[in-house]
Amino acid sequence: MQQAQEIHSAAEARVIRQLVEAILFECLLVVEEECKVDGSMQFNIYGKSRVFSVEGRKRAFDRYSINIKSLKEVANNLDKDKEKTMLQKIVHELPGDEYMKSQLLKELEQTIVLSEYYKKIKNRRLLSYEELESAVIEGHPYHPCFKARTNFSLQDHQMYGPEYGHSFQLQWIAVEKEKAQLLAANEESFWRDELGESVLQQLQRMLRDKGGSVKNYIFFPVHPWQWKKLLSDQNMIQLLKKKEIIPLGQVGDRYRATQSVRTLWNETNNRKAFVKLPINMVNTSSQRTIPVHSIYSARAISTWLRTIIKSDEYLSVEARLSILEEYGGVVLKDSPEIQSYLLDQLNVIWRQSVSSCLEEGEKAIPFTAISLMEEDSRPFINDWINDYGVEAWIMQLINVAIVPTWHLLACHGIAVEAHAQNMILVHREGWPVRIILRDFHESIEYNEEFLLHPHNKPNFRDLHPFYKEAKDDEAYWMSSIEALRELLMDTLFVFNLSEFMMLIEHYYGVSESNQLSMVDSAIESHLARFPEMRRRHAAIGYKKGNIYAESLLAKKLHREKGEFRHVISNPFATL
Numbered sequence: 001m002q003q004a005q006e007i008h009s010a011a012e013a014r015v016i017r018q019l020v021e022a023i024l025f026e027c028l029l030v031v032e033e034e035c036k037v038d039g040s041m042q043f044n045i046y047g048k049s050r051v052f053s054v055e056g057r058k059r060a061f062d063r064y065s066i067n068i069k070s071l072k073e074v075a076n077n078l079d080k081d082k083e084k085t086m087l088q089k090i091v092h093e094l095p096g097d098e099y100m101k102s103q104l105l106k107e108l109e110q111t112i113v114l115s116e117y118y119k120k121i122k123n124r125r126l127l128s129y130e131e132l133e134s135a136v137i138e139g140h141p142y143h144p145c146f147k148a149r150t151n152f153s154l155q156d157h158q159m160y161g162p163e164y165g166h167s168f169q170l171q172w173i174a175v176e177k178e179k180a181q182l183l184a185a186n187e188e189s190f191w192r193d194e195l196g197e198s199v200l201q202q203l204q205r206m207l208r209d210k211g212g213s214v215k216n217y218i219f220f221p222v223h224p225w226q227w228k229k230l231l232s233d234q235n236m237i238q239l240l241k242k243k244e245i246i247p248l249g250q251v252g253d254r255y256r257a258t259q260s261v262r263t264l265w266n267e268t269n270n271r272k273a274f275v276k277l278p279i280n281m282v283n284t285s286s287q288r289t290i291p292v293h294s295i296y297s298a299r300a301i302s303t304w305l306r307t308i309i310k311s312d313e314y315l316s317v318e319a320r321l322s323i324l325e326e327y328g329g330v331v332l333k334d335s336p337e338i339q340s341y342l343l344d345q346l347n348v349i350w351r352q353s354v355s356s357c358l359e360e361g362e363k364a365i366p367f368t369a370i371s372l373m374e375e376d377s378r379p380f381i382n383d384w385i386n387d388y389g390v391e392a393w394i395m396q397l398i399n400v401a402i403v404p405t406w407h408l409l410a411c412h413g414i415a416v417e418a419h420a421q422n423m424i425l426v427h428r429e430g431w432p433v434r435i436i437l438r439d440f441h442e443s444i445e446y447n448e449e450f451l452l453h454p455h456n457k458p459n460f461r462d463l464h465p466f467y468k469e470a471k472d473d474e475a476y477w478m479s480s481i482e483a484l485r486e487l488l489m490d491t492l493f494v495f496n497l498s499e500f501m502m503l504i505e506h507y508y509g510v511s512e513s514n515q516l517s518m519v520d521s522a523i524e525s526h527l528a529r530f531p532e533m534r535r536r537h538a539a540i541g542y543k544k545g546n547i548y549a550e551s552l553l554a555k556k557l558h559r560e561k562g563e564f565r566h567v568i569s570n571p572f573a574t575l
Contacts, residue, residue, distance in 0.1 A: 006086040007086060009112070009116065011111075011113075011115035011116050012087065012112050013068045014068075014115070015087065015111050015144050016068060016071065016086060016087055016090065016144075017066060017068040018141075018142060018143065018144040018146070019090060019091075019108065019553070020045070020052075020054060020090065021056075021063070021064045021065065021066055021142070022142065022143070022144055022552065022553040023090075023094070023553065024043060024064040024066075025062060025064055025142075025549075026551045026552075026554050026566055027566055028553065029045050029046060029047055029093060029094070029095075030046040031043050031044065031046070032046070036055070040056065040057060041056060041057055041058065042054070042055050043055075043056060043064075043066070044074070047090075047094075048093060049076065049077055049093060050075060050077075050089060050092075051074050051076075052071065052074065052090065052093075053070075053071075053072050054066045054067065054070050054071045054072070055067045055070040056070075059498070059502065060498060060501065060512045060513070060516060060571045061493060061494045061498055061571060062549075062568040063494070063498050065502065071086070073086070087105070087108060087112075088105065091104060091105045091108070094557060096557030096558060099559075100556070100557050103556075104145070104557065106150075107145040107148035107150060107556075108144055108145060108148075110148050110149065111139075111144070111145055111146060111147040111148050113154070114147045114149060114152070114154070114157050114161070114163075115139075117154060117158065117163065118137050118164065119164045119165060120375070121135050123374065123375070124372070124380065125374065125383070128270070128355075129354050129363070129364040129365060129366070129424070130256075130265045130267075130270045130353075130355065131165075132369060133162070133258040133259055133265060133366055134162040134165055134256050134257060134259070134265070135162070135165075136162070136259045136366055136368050136369060136372065137163045138368075138372065139259075139284075140284050141371065141495075141499045143284040143285060144553065145282075145283070145284050145285070147283070148283050148284065149161070149261065149283050150281045150282040150283075151229070151280070151281050152225075159225075160223070160224070160225045160257055161261060162257040162258060162259055162261065165256065166256070167254040167255060167256045167267045168224055168250070169250040169251060169252055169253070169254055169255070170223070170224070170250065170251075170252060170253075170255060170264075170275070170277075171221070171222045171223070171224045171227040171247070171249070171250050172203055172206075172219060172220070172221055172248040172249060172252070173219075173222055173227075173245055173246060173247050173248055174203075174207050174212050174246040174248060175217060175220050175245050175246075176216060176217060176244050176245075177217060177218055178333070179244055179245075179333055179338060180220060180330060180331065180332055180333060181330070181331055181333055182328075182329075182330050183295060183296065183298075183299060183328060183329040183330065183331065184327070184328040184329075187218075190328060194272070194273065194328070194350065199251060199252045199253075202251055202252075203219055203248060203251065206248045206249060206251070210243075210248070211243065211246075212243070212246050217246065218330065219248075219330075220330050220346070221330075221348055222277065223262070223278070223279055224250060225279060226278060226345065226346075227247075229280060230342075235338065235339040235342060236342070238337075239338070242337075253267070253272065254266075254267045254268050255267060258274070259366065259368065259421060260421055261283065262276060262277055262278065262279045262288045262290075263275070263276045263351075264277065265353065266353065270355045271355045271356045273327075273350040273351055274350075274351045274353055274354075275348060275349070275350060275351075276348065276349040276350075276351060277290075277347075277348050278290040278344060278346065278347060280345050284552070285552045285556060289344040290347055290349065290441075290442075291344055291442065291466075292331050292344055292347055292464075293463075293465075294441040294442045295329040295347050295348075295349055295441060296329075296331070296463045296464040297458065297460055297463050297464065297476075298329055298349055298441035299325075299326060299327055300458035300460075301326070301441060301444060301458065301476075302323065302325035302326045302440060303325075304456065304457060304458055305414070305440065305444075306323060306325060307456065308412055308414070308456070309321055309323070312407075312411065314404075314407060314530070315404060315407060315408070319403070319404040320433070320434040321404045321408075321434065321435065321436075321437070322357050322434070322435075322436040322437070323436065323437050324351050324352040324353075324354065324357065324424075324437070324438035325351070325352045326349050326350070326440065326441055327350060327351075327352065328349070328350035329347065329348060329349045329350065330347060330348050331347045332346050332347065349441065351438065351439075354424055354436065358426065361428055362426050362427070362428060362433065363427055364425065364426045364427070365424070365425050366420070366421070366423075366425075367401070367421075367422075367423035367425050367435075367496070368420040368421060370397070371420070371499040371503050373503075378507075379503055381430075384427075384431070385508060387430060388430070388431060390508040390509075390510055391518075393431075394504065394510065394515060394518060395518055395522070396432045397425075398519055398522045399522055400425075400432045400433060401425065401432065401435045402522065402523075403522050403526050404434075404435065405418050405437070405488070405492060406488070406523060406526070407526065409485075409540065410533050410536050410537040411452060411536065412451070413447065413450040413451040413484070414444055414445075414484075415444065415446070415483075415484035415485070415488045416437055416440070416443065416444055416487075417439070417442075417443030417444070417487060417491050418437070418488060418492040418496065419491040419492075419495055419496050420496045420499075421439075422437060422438055422439045422491075423435055423436070423437060423438075423496075424438065445477075445478050445483060445484050445487050446476060446477060446478065447479070447480060447484060450481050450484070450536070460475065460477075481539055481540060481541070484540070485541055485542065485547070486547065486549075486565070489542075489547060489570075490548075490549050490550050495550075497519075498512075501515045501516070512571075516571050516575060517575055520572060520575045523537075543572045543575070544570055544573065545569065545570060545573040546567050546569060547568060547570045548565045548566070548568070549565060549566060550564065551564040551566050552564075
């Protein structure tokens, strides 16, 4: 038999395409490859009951690109499944227990539904950085559950997703001081700086009206969606009855969701802090709550990275690398009255805004934007490429984005999670000049022996009890240098730059292999300038033939936690 595709919308086609590409990349099913006369490939994918075929190509880092229109079911030993959609058939063939597959299917179907609803913007190239953060609605270019948002209704999607540009105020509560902690240098000045005098007085008045006092309570912002969900929680109901937590209302500045949904930018004043709030939903492969211990370490990590950058003349003066510092937070304390599961669901981080870090004449875009297509069927960066030339622009991007990030690892021994959402590209009239990195409280790694100055690192074990018990590879400290290479290469190359390279090859004719050669050349030139780094660079194993990549889809198919990764071929090995 050979059954034609059963795909009914662009959103469904994209979800199925990314699902099949992930299956191929992570080797989740047996695949037979056939080379066609025109140089393309046909992949025959063998499940337990069905066989599918699809045409496409294998790319750098063993990533795959398929032609979704060529997807067919070519064999089937099941009699009664004519009513199943193509998506249901593919998920059925995956490894894993039936419950996990059913959960995956729900997230995939939710992604399709939510992808259909968004406000179209004709020309995103004209938007400010913050507006663009909300307008990058495409989601993860690899993960098939790129808009799953479990427990989000369509109304929630429209109110609190970035797709409609809706703004809202934060829900404010007051928590007894013995049950909460403000992580900031000075409580009084912190609230005055963040809220302004009038909003601070309004909250104080609302607290007094409900029988509380600033002497006994700490103010606490909550995402309004999260607060609505928590109101039905039995532990929360008891805390409210005893006035251990007092709800105050939605007041203050208005915020909008960024592409990450749980991080919000200040629409009232875009120079004020981004606010990162936990949302008890699953999107892509993670629950979007915030581990409470990571908030205790956020300020310490920001200070550590700022000190390292300032001490390094290349990073601070030439590359002008910046970070968005995570300088404040509020957390619930572990106590008998508060169930431990609430600790990760009710906390907050304040992070520097991008606009506050820009110099005169500079503009910024999320790094995700360099791989976007616009309504005019041209890449987002098309005018810049035409103005400066494709190879010159690529080389400049490599020098200002990849080389400083690699220097941070090779010279100082710190790997950052450099996926596209964590990088901001700063430019002057489209010419890349530097990058800004962000989101460190959960996503840096180091190996004690590989740190250039190990005595300068934060004393994490004193910051929170979690770190006292944490073993190697459970927090920030890794047991091997290889883990650092895996984090940086996985995020920066395998799941980030690979999307950009594919776009450049398709629209401007510069092959992936040539772009990788440009990366290699830039790193070699940097090592020639800083020969003292060569030994440390070699220890990273940057050109090792086979390296690990994270298996993001496989992670969705297993109940147990742990490392999910697979071996891929490293194209830098042959350069």
